[in-house]
Amino acid sequence: MLSSDTKHRVFATGFRAIQAIGADRWMAPTSRGLGVILTFHHVSPDAPPAFAPNRLLSITPDFLDLTLRELDARGFEVISLDAVPERLAEPDYGPPFAVLTFDDGYRDNVAHARLVLARHNAPWTLFATSAFADQTGRLWWIELERAIARLDRIRIDIGARSVDLPARSPGEKALAFDAIYRDLRGGGEAELLARIAVLCRQAGFEPGQIASELCLSWADLRDLAKDPAVTIGAHTVSHPMLAKHPEAFAAQEIAEGRARIEAALDRPVRHLSYPVGDPGSAGPREFALARMQGFATAVTTRPGHLFAGHARHLHALPRVSINGCHQTRAALGGLLSGVPFLAWNRGRRLNVA
Incomplete structure (x- = not known):
């Protein structure tokens, strides 16, 4: 792809x-x-x-x-x-x-x-x-971007699969975003929101905070x-x-x-x-x-x-x-x-x- x-x-x-x-x-x-x-x-x-x-x-x-x-x-x-x-x-x-x-x-x-x-x-x-x-509300596509921007490594379970990706450079972050976005979009929305919420907390912020800013x-x-x-x-x-x-x-x-x-x-x-x-x-x-x-x-x-x-x-x-x-x-x-x-x-x- x-x-x-x-x-x-x-x-x-x-x-x-x-x-x-x-x-x-x-x-x-x-x-x-x-x-x-x-x-x-x-x-x-x-x-x-x-x-x-x-x-x-x-x-x-x-x-x-x-x-x-x-x-x-x-x-x-x-x-x-x-x-x-x-x-x-x-x-x-x-x-x-x-x-x-x-x-x-x-x-x-x-x-x-x-x-x-x-x-x-x-x-x-x-x-x-x-x-x-x-x-309130979840701008989850922006949450995902901001979480990956803050993290140096992405560890997350998507369905039965465990994802472990480096995210140190802009290039690595882009590849991690593409992979996670593609997999989560292909599944149910409840899991998408739950998994991105996990990444938000790993990155040090709560999901649902971005709407008040943007x-x-x-x-x-x-x-x-x-x-x-x-x-x-x-x-x-x-x-x-x-x-x-x-x-x-x-x-x-x-x-x-x-x-x-x-x-x-x-x-x-x-x-x-x-x-x-x-x-x-x-x-x-x-x-x-x-x-x-x-x-x-x-x-x-x-x-x-x-x-x-x-x-x-x-x-x-x-x-x-x-x-x-x-x-x-x-x-x-x-x-x-x-x-x-x-x-x-x-x-x-x-x-x-």
């Missing part, structure tokens, strides 16, 4: 090749679709340290600004998520559209992204996880919700990989996450983002739950652009992640053209099964 660094090098080579032959321009009318929903997480001016396995989730304010300028240069109209169903129902409307979405509810979205977005008069959606707004509180969200450019969406209660859990649990996470935001902000919540959002975390069962609970749209992290056929699948909408490992104009051009997704989705315009 390729390491994460190797995968990113392959992607970077592909983006440069698409740009070099101009495919991001001449293929765009066919591959681009009616529009695109972009996914962001962190926006921060801070340079990542040598060991930063979650750096793909963070971009700089300058790159966010470049993204918005590139959208404009390529003729995209930035619209709110509320407008997507109508735009998909009118395939001959005109220019392609783009929607800007930010997952989890991080403080840096307000501290750094909001200023850039306001400068461009861009509407945007923030998907809030209610346990993170409580300043995530917006309810007071912060109430203040943000006053901004007419901002739509607040739901991202469940505790950010679980829903498809790994019984249906009743998944339904409750979706419903309660929405209800808590509506109660705190005194406004309806019309949009849902599935945590993690890949096929192993959200599938047809979750799409049906979101539809039955009356959400106008629900978004995945399945990569792709939006086509007219998505009007019949508003609760399984794909998104395009703006990746912190690829903060280049070539990467933006490729992603906004839709060309990479022709191969990724094997020529399919819809990936909703």
